[in-house]
Amino acid sequence: MNTITKEISQAIARLREAAPLVHNITNYVTVNDCANALLAIGASPIMADDPAESGDITAISSALVLNIGTLNRHTIDSMIAAGKRANECGVPVVFDPVGAGASRLRNDTVKEILELVKIAVLRGNISEVSFVAGLDATTKGVDASAADGRRDAVSVAGLVAEKLGCTVAITGAVDVISDGKRVVKIHNGHPMLSKVTGTGCMTTALVGAYAGANRDAFVAAAAGVASMGIAGEIAYKKAGQVGTGSFHIAILDELSQLDFAVMEARLKLDEA
Template sequence: MNQITNEVSNAVRILRETVPLVHNITNYVTVNDCANALLAIGASPIMADDIAEAADISAISSALVLNIGTLNQRTIASMLAAGKKANELGIPVVFDPVGAGASKLRNDATREILKQVKITVLRGNISEVSFVAGLNVSTKGVDASEADGGNDAVAIAKAVAEQLGCTAAITGAVDVISDGKRVIKIHNGHPMLSKVTGTGCMTSALVGAYAGALRDGLTASVAGVVSMGIAGELAYEAAGQTGTGSFHIAVINALGRLDSELMEKRAKLDEA
């Protein structure tokens, strides 16, 4: 077993022992999925996006997850308030710039969050993270564009990690995660994950749970992303032939089963 596999196997145990409270200001399309994914992995979710309490909830949480999937002016203010409070108290912040590159509102919000909030982890697809890196992108709504698929994910992840002083996690057919020094590639997952809404949002929430338990952005990112990848594989084995609805539920079931032994057995991780 290599070093990073050992680290993420221990991470599952630590998360379930500590039960971190994870504050999510997230996408209302997938908020229920994110809450259930967090419960399944052993964390405690709280979804509070009103400006009157966003900072207060962050102050009592183990981690904060900001997701701009269904963006509006009201939640931008809440994200900034929650992020600043998390920074003040040393609480890790995970940022998912959903659809960055697709509209002026998303682009401006992404830039403003990154300007005002020190993030621990940036988790997105190749188009979203390429936008943060300052590259021209052809984002396809909230999904990665095939035109951006040729971008060098390793180089972009390292560049963004160094630029922002964070861990950058680029998810795709092969996931690439870097803190600017180490580079981890993850080969888990199943194509059916892309046919169910919310799997990216759930992945960011899972990264938040591990970040709250570990306070280590790189290990948290690898653990969160590989947890969803393994869950997708197990879900396909259990229910993939039935259809996407059954597969969706099976993903949550698989996250509930995930432990150190399963992580050790199924994680497909390479460290460059």
């Protein structure tokens, strides 16, 4: 077992021991799934999206997750207030720029958050991360476009990592994690994950859980992405043939069963 595989596998033990409180200002379509995914992996979720308390809740949390899936001015103000407080308190911020490039509001919000908040991890698909990189991106709503999918994800991730001074996780058929110096490609997962609403949001929440219990943002990002991929693989074998509803629930079941041994045995990655 190579060093990075061992570090990623050990991260879940630290997470379950620490049981970090993870503050999520997230997509209301998937908020329940994110909360259940966090509970399953061993973290404690809290969702506080009023500007009057978002900063206070962040101050007592181990990590902050910002997800712009369902935007409005109210939540934008909350995200900025929480993000600034997180930076003041040394709380890692995980940012998911859902649908970046699809509308002026999303584009302006992404730019505003990245200007005002120092993030530890950016997690998105290739179209969203390409937009952050300043490249021409052709998003398909909240999904990556086929045109953007032909880009070199390693190069895009590295570009954004250096630009923002953070770890970048680009998820897709092959996931790419980069902090500008280290790069891994993760080959876990199953195509059926794309048929369940919220698996991307859940992945971002999982990254937040790992970031709240592990100081290395690169390891946290890789562990969160790998956890969803591995859970999806096992869930498909157990329930995928029944249908997407059963598969959905099975993902949560498998996240709750993940441990060092499962991660070590099933993690498939390449160091680039």
